[in-house]
Amino acid sequence: MLKRFGYLVDIGGLLFFFFININNIVLGQNADKGKIVDRYGQLIKAGFKAKVLSDDELKEDVGADKDYYANLHPPVWDKYGGLPGSGHKFGFQPTGSFHIEKWKNRTLLVDPLGNLYFSLGVNGVSYTGDTYTKVNGRENIYEWLPEFTLHKDNKDYRFNKAYLNDNDENLKS
Structure with a gap:
């Protein structure tokens, strides 16, 4: 069974999309007792340059x-996020709406004020279903998970926001 997971990562203001393919892994009550995910949320067996190996490294980061x-x-x-003054420089007119302009055989996006607009990143957001990681029954694959607690004096209470709808079976993605 092939599982493919995609991750959107912001590195210094640039967005990268990574895919991880996992083959022949069975997770659940009868899963192998070996750990798969380290305490920092990284695959244990994966090695890469920026992998965090200690709390001190994380603090340095x-x-x-x-x-x-x-x-x-x-x-x-x-x-609107456009480049001020660029509309005047390139001869674009404000229209009150985002629109397309042609300039020297190039198609450009122009903001409502008539300024050049460039968008790199998330350009649309919609509901695509629940985005969470089911934890219940798979606790054994994690090197560490915070305890779900409603007691504010518990050291793990600060991690409750990671649980979807205060449900200890699910972690937000």
Whole structure:
């Protein structure tokens, strides 16, 4: 049985889509007792350059991310996300709607104010069914899972938001 999983990952503002194919794995009450997913949510048997191996590495990554994002200076956008002043430069007119313009044999997307608009990322969101990981009966494949608890004094209470609809059988994807 082939299972294919897709993951959308944001790396430094660029979005990448990865597929993971898993063959001949049976999960459930009678599954092999071996662990498949490490405490950081990564496949145990997979090796890759950016794989987190310790809490200290994860803390270093958080620090590096803070430094990286603190030094980013994003451009100024108009209220629709277009490049201010570009409409005037290229001769585009505001129409009040997103629209397509031709310029030197190129097709360009223009925002309602008449400015150039470029979109890279999620351009539509719709309901495609439940997106969660069923945990109940598969706990043995995880190296670690937070305890589902309604007691605020429990150390794992902070992870309750990861559970879909406060249901201890499902984790949000």
